[in-house]
Amino acid sequence: MGLCDRPSARCRADGRGLWQQQRPAHGDHGAGIDLCGGSSVEHKVWAPGTGPLPPKPWSGRGRPPRLLRRNRQHQPAAVKALAIDLPAKAWRTITWRQGTNEKLTSRFARVRVRAAHRDYWQTTPRLEEWLLIEWPKGEDQPTKYWLSTLPEEVAFRTLVETAKLRWRIERDYQELKQEVGLGHFEGRGWRGFHHHATMCIAAYGFLISERETIPPSGARRARPIPFARAPADYRPRGSAAADPTSHSKFDRDDANAARTRARPNAVEMSLLRDQVRPLPTPQFVTP
Numbered sequence: 584m585g586l587c588d589r590p591s592a593r594c595r596a597d598g599r600g601l602w603q604q605q606r607p608a609h610g611d612h613g614a615g616i617d618l619c620g621g622s623s624v625e626h627k628v629w630a631p632g633t634g635p636l637p638p639k640p641w642s643g644r645g646r647p648p649r650l651l652r653r654n655r656q657h658q659p660a661a662v663k664a665l666a667i668d669l670p671a672k673a674w675r676t677i678t679w680r681q682g683t684n685e686k687l688t689s690r691f692a693r694v695r696v697r698a699a700h701r702d703y704w705q706t707t708p709r710l711e712e713w714l715l716i717e718w719p720k721g722e723d724q725p726t727k728y729w730l731s732t733l734p735e736e737v738a739f740r741t742l743v744e745t746a747k748l749r750w751r752i753e754r755d756y757q758e759l760k761q762e763v764g765l766g767h768f769e770g771r772g773w774r775g776f777h778h779h780a781t782m783c784i785a786a787y788g789f790l791i792s793e794r795e796t797i798p799p800s801g802a803r804r805a806r807p808i809p810f811a812r813a814p815a816d817y818r819p820r821g822s823a824a825a826d827p828t829s830h831s832k833f834d835r836d837d838a839n840a841a842r843t844r845a846r847p848n849a850v851e852m853s854l855l856r857d858q859v860r861p862l863p864t865p866q867f868v869t870p
Contacts, residue, residue, distance in 0.1 A: 627659035659699035
């Protein structure tokens with residue numbers, strides 16, 4: 584996932600199955616995070632005004648049924664079929680940003696739907712969310728689909744800009760790997776990779792800030808980055824004044840001193856002999 588313009592929104596690049604598998608991890612709108620992810624033509628949704636059937640009536644024996652139902656006559660619709668059946672007034676031409684050569688413009692439609700992925704294992708229907716559809720002029724059928732949990736009162740253009748932000752995320756990630764060196768890490772530890780990624784992201788942020796001052800992104804003038812002063816109690820990692828432990832509440836002891844015993848009355852030992860003794864003279868005995 585990549586962060587979008589909205590502080591609480593996140594974009595997904597995958598649209599096959601990971602989107603549906605990761606939605607329950609966010610609690611279906613319960614985590615306070617708005618999602619926007621690509622969808623595919625195979626995804627099923629409940630059209631506006633429809634939804635899964637309620638649980639079966641309790642027969643009086645066993646546990647009361649709690650799971651939602653669907654039958655042959657009551658099935659969710661594919662996003663492609665739903666898009667084709669939309670009236671002409673539902674489509675709008677929207678420009679979301681300035682491209683390299685010209686403004687990026689296409690035709691979009693949005694509908695409030697309910698995701699139907701395995702909802703027969705759910706006890707309550709999912710909340711409504713946005714289905715965004717792109718159908719450029721000259722194409723025989725819609726080309727792209729997105730599901731988003733952005734608020735119902737979100738502007739149409741904001742919804743399109745959030746969905747189209749995936750391209751910018753992919754470009755930033757590519758430049759981080761190729762230009763700044765994010766993919767050059769060859770270590771095996773998490774701490775080393777974390778330090779490497781932090782430095783790469785900081786360098787990339789500096790380059791983006793400098794790029795904003797170059798026309799046509801901005802006026803040709805220098806905009807110095809504000810200098811952030813370090814707090815008074817800041818201690819660099821590894822400094823002598825830093826705490827011996829990473830948590831101040833933990834018990835900490837000073838390092839043990841060198842294990843040497845003081846010997847004030849050391850005895851001198853001679854390393855050389857006082858005198859050189861003559862070698863013994865061999866004696867020969869004759870009969």
